[in-house]
Amino acid sequence: AIWMTQSPSLLSASTGDRVTISCRMSQGISSYLAWYQQKPGKAPELLIYAASTLQSGVPSRFSGSGSGTDFTLTISCLQSEDFATYYCQQYYSFPWTFGQGTKVEIK
């Protein structure tokens, strides 16, 4: 199985901040990585697929980068509606795996 290390687990930030979340793989996965946002009591929502492609309807302040083993989700200018938990997911090989999650909270 591919192990994923997502960091940080908790990120305190203010509206307008630029934030980055990291996801590191135990082996290369090319660009088979997705990012999700989950708000309390709700289902996750797809933000980015193929490591860097923005899902339709997702604001352009979200961006993804990386390939191989190191990936990053960046929110360029944090908005109030962005306070949530974010997960990365690899779909390069089975079992598919998710990162542990990063909770972005208000500072």
Added chain:
Amino acid sequence: EVQLVESGGGLVQPGGSLRLSCAASGFTVSSNYMSWVRQAPGKGLEWVSVIYSGGSTYYADSVKGRFTISRDNSKNTLYLQMNSLRAEDTAVYYCAREGVVGWGGLDWGQGTLVTVSS
């Protein structure tokens, strides 16, 4: 509009069985890969199973031999048959479809809660 509506969750005793359903609309379940993902209370996401358009299926080690994913194309519905349930299977179960055909990711339903307890 694409919709995924899960049903079938509830309280079941350890060792019991349950079948989850996911009714799809706005697309056909056989044209995408379809997956189940679960989330234990207060925990992160755990992938459970996937069925590809060609019928191939894959499972997490934690459910292999106990859970079976299937679909009924005539009803446009995805299923998860869960047998020999354990307390650690307690979770919200989400049905999800391939986010972008050929590119991956997941689009999710609203989830259904399964509680395994005596």
